[in-house]
Amino acid sequence: MRTIAEFEAAARERLEPAHYDFFAGGAGDERTLRANEAAFGRRSLVPRVLRGNGKRDLAVEIAGSPLSMPVLVSPTAFHRLAHPDGERATAEAVAAAGTVMVVSMAATTAIEDIAAAARAVAADPSLWFQLYLQPDLEFTGSVVRRAERAGVRALVVTVDSPVFGQRERDHRNGFHDLPPELAVENMRDGSGSVRDIEMSAELSWDHLAWLRETTSLPLLLKGILHPEDARLAVAAGVDGLVVSNHGGRQLDTAVSTLDALPELAAAVGGVIPLVLDGGVRRGTDVVKALALGANAVGIGRPVLWGLAAAGREGVAEVLARLREELDHTLALCGAGTPGELTADLVR
Ligand SMILES: Cc1cc2nc3c(=O)[nH]c(=O)nc-3n(C[C@H](O)[C@H](O)[C@H](O)COP(=O)(O)O)c2cc1C
Numbered sequence: 001m002r003t004i005a006e007f008e009a010a011a012r013e014r015l016e017p018a019h020y021d022f023f024a025g026g027a028g029d030e031r032t033l034r035a036n037e038a039a040f041g042r043r044s045l046v047p048r049v050l051r052g053n054g055k056r057d058l059a060v061e062i063a064g065s066p067l068s069m070p071v072l073v074s075p076t077a078f079h080r081l082a083h084p085d086g087e088r089a090t091a092e093a094v095a096a097a098g099t100v101m102v103v104s105m106a107a108t109t110a111i112e113d114i115a116a117a118a119r120a121v122a123a124d125p126s127l128w129f130q131l132y133l134q135p136d137l138e139f140t141g142s143v144v145r146r147a148e149r150a151g152v153r154a155l156v157v158t159v160d161s162p163v164f165g166q167r168e169r170d171h172r173n174g175f176h177d178l179p180p181e182l183a184v185e186n187m188r189d190g191s192g193s194v195r196d197i198e199m200s201a202e203l204s205w206d207h208l209a210w211l212r213e214t215t216s217l218p219l220l221l222k223g224i225l226h227p228e229d230a231r232l233a234v235a236a237g238v239d240g241l242v243v244s245n246h247g248g249r250q251l252d253t254a255v256s257t258l259d260a261l262p263e264l265a266a267a268v269g270g271v272i273p274l275v276l277d278g279g280v281r282r283g284t285d286v287v288k289a290l291a292l293g294a295n296a297v298g299i300g301r302p303v304l305w306g307l308a309a310a311g312r313e314g315v316a317e318v319l320a321r322l323r324e325e326l327d328h329t330l331a332l333c334g335a336g337t338p339g340e341l342t343a344d345l346v347r
């Protein structure tokens with residue numbers, strides 16, 4: 001299997017249909033889900049020639065973490081629904097590839113076990129932890145302490161989910177919860193019982209100020225689409241943004257991330273890094289996002305397809321193919337590093 005589309009087809013054959021739909025689906029009419037990929041399709045590259053870039057270097061640094069390429073793994077829930085090895089397999093593949101895995105708060109493996117798996121394959125792996133701020137701030141604080149102790153390098157606070165998106169495939173399939181043998185292991189409280197992840201529309205910048213006080217880890221906000229929110233995030237002392245519409249799973253008809261990107265890049269003016277996710281499936285997509293102002297991209301579903309199709313090896317293969325495609329695209333565009341990609345290369 002070479003392309004992400006081929007991995008998706010293989011995953012679809014292996015997965016329970018309701019689980020495939022949970023991974024693949026989006027909110028409402030899935031307009032935003034489609035718009036993310038379509039936005040890359042609407043843009044063309046205008047390559048430069050004779051630039052003398054024989055050796056390319058894909059490495060970047062984001063919020064203090066080194067990445068071997070400007071592609072990280074966005075947080076996705078329930079990896080053990082995709083493959084019995086779950087998040088451990090993902091962590092091994094991502095650590096071996098030298099990039100960042102953002103562990104979902106809804107992971108089906110404890111953060112300590114994910115960290116141990118990553119450390120078994122790389123000396124100094126970078127794991128970030130994604131957080132839904134819980135209305136019970138004391139409990140939120142205990143989850144943050146636990147992630148810190150496990151050695152995570154940054155926190156990614158998802159802010160696009162004041163309520164859970166309406167995913168009609170899940171309603172139709174009656175898929176609402178994990179099977180009883182799986183649990184969201186990072187939501188265990190002191191007594192060992194597992195709490196539900198609560199979405200809260202009460203959250204405000206005050207809660208973020210509380211979090212900023214309670215941890216010295218770099219903080220990124222995930223789910224920013226409005227340039228004014230990007231400015232407020234900078235003012236709040238945030239260390240990076242993930243330009244995201246949650247892969248089209250929250251607000252349907254929300255703007256595609258690539259369309260939102262140029263205004264966000266202008267709003268932050270390079271003061272903090274931008275990671276874009278949503279619809280990245282090819283090396284050419286990565287190049288377009290970087291040229292239009294992202295410092296890196298995130299991939300969500302492609303990792304789940306690799307995992308479901310072939311476990312750790314499948315995730316490794318998805319990352320290797322994207323790396324190869326990205327390197328090849330840089331060469332064809334006349335660029336030697338991600339930093340050389342500028343907006344004039346995109347129409
Ligand atoms: C099955 C699935 C589960 C997800 N779970 C989470 C999550 O737990 N936390 C979160 O912040 N985002 C979650 N996301 C959103 C991803 O982090 C990311 O924004 C999105 O998948 C990117 O789009 P892509 O799948 O087109 O690459 C999830 C996405 C999918 C597809």
Ligand SMILES: O=C(O)C(=O)c1ccccc1
Pocket residue numbers: 077106197246249
């Ligand atoms: O499915 C999702 O997109 C997601 O973010 C999530 C969050 C909590 C539990 C399960 C899924």
